[in-house]
Amino acid sequence: MHLFQKATFYTSVNDMHALPQHTGVEIAFAGRSNAGKSSVINTLANKNRLAFVSKTPGRTQHINFFQLNESQFLVDLPGYGYAKVPDNIRKHWEELLSQYLQTRESLKGLVLIMDIRHPFKALDIQMLDWFIPTGKTVHIILTKADKLSKQQANITLQHATQYVHESYPGCSVQLFSSLARSGIEDATSVINSWLSVD
Template sequence: MNIVSAEFFCSYSSLNGLPSDGSPEIVFVGRSNVGKSSLLNSLCARKGLAKTSSTPGKTRLINYFHINQALYFVDLPGYGYAKVGQGERESWGKLLTGYIQKRQEIALVVALIDSRHPGMASDLEMMEFLDYCGRPFGIALTKWDKLTQAEKSKARRTVESCAPKAKFIVNYSSFSGEGREKLLTQLDIFSQ
């Protein structure tokens, strides 16, 4: 996939009123602070496209980005962040699961996993849920630049063994751009 244009489209706080033009959607999910906004910015080569933050738990909306005027990248609320109230966590968990379950336009889901913490329960639950909903998904192992060589081998082994259903696993660094071309190729192959 060659990204020639990427624009912020709209944010939604509920499933009502999502775009109705029928364009396919490639969805990005992951724990809060996994590096999702950074990955979207690096993938689209647009620094300020998605807001990045060192304060976790800030994105509680479904953010749509229009890509090549032909499809959407969808940034879902981060999960697994403990320091918010129960009520708030529930309402925004519902938004996340409701979207994944119901949205017809989903072509592919990219599950982001922090390469320093592979095999976390919440990530495994998310992948089980994606499989249960019949959603094809691949994995981006984020913050790959932070790992030593030994940690890289170990992280790959762990993820490969706990995600047999993943269509692809790409090592990704938003800082160096490693994995960008690979991920774009996988998006092309699996979002058709």
């Protein structure tokens, strides 16, 4: 059994002061609204509704923590970039995201979720620009790979890999499809390597 299959809901917070205090490590998942972030988490955990999947973008409005064991957590961050969210809420999300990504000491790495058909939008770049200066690792998952032909998906992966190699050295990129259940081993391997480093 993969470690992620032991994931259970731990807590949900909407304010930096409410973040859980623990001595363990966290791996965060971030992505644009409707990029498939919740589906990735559910697929890795092999559970249908661990993270809430909605056809309505912008549904994840809190930072949701899932516990793997006593000292390891997955963190589902609010989706960003949904136009219909009121300005004050969007501003709060942005402040919460940037503060969490830039200051959370227990955060070990960031899994950045992008729809393979629309990678590296302005807000994705903003996330990278917020997080890269921390010196922590980023793994980019290009979701919905089944929506493209195998050839087109591989071309997109090649372009994405070249882009991060030039602009954000140290980032890794992979293809993923929740529907086809492909890319699970690659993602699991990367995240496990982060969790196993002291």
